Amino acid sequence: MRRFGMLLLALGAWFLIGSCVTSPGAKPDDAGSIYDLELPKAGGGSLHLEKCRNKVMMLDFFTTWSQASMVAITSYSVLHKKYADQGLCLVGIGMDDIGEQVLTPYVRGLDVPYPVLIANAQLKEGKSVFGDLSAIPILMIFDTQGRLAQVFIGLVPTEKIDTVLRRLLP
DSSP states (O other), X not given: OHHHHHHXXXXXXXXXXXXXXXXXXXXXXXXXXXXXXXXXXXXXXXXXXXXXXXXXXXXXXXXXXXXXXXXXXXXXXHHHHHHGGGTEEEEEEEOOSSTHHHHHHHHHHHTOOSOEXXXXXXXXXXXXXXXXXXXXXXXXXXXXXXXXXXXXXXXOOHXXXXXXXXXXXX
């Protein structure tokens, strides 16, 4: 019984931490460099984030081994289908050390409808404009001017993300 109580306590703490939301509010001067990132896509080719300029951009930093990431990708797929025609640019960025070898089958298996990129060493080491990405999953939402509007860490209810997107999208 004590083990069950500890498990419930741990799960509760995990959920509370995962629901934490911060709004760093990146300065417009910092924002231009977010569009400079170009990474290889899972399955081949590459994508330059310049493609997302003047759109609301949602970046999902995830790993294939995280159960929370898998659940999040499923809800992000629904949001992508709902808002892609309204100017949402949703991009996943796989942070796995192995990269392409695990990401391509993972993306195909989940039938992810948006581009998934393979993180480079700079991103993985926290030496990019996006900063420390050691807490996974991390969802960053940028407004149409490239300013950081919201950061979600961990598994977040879809309704919270939907509220932010409705506020930012035209």
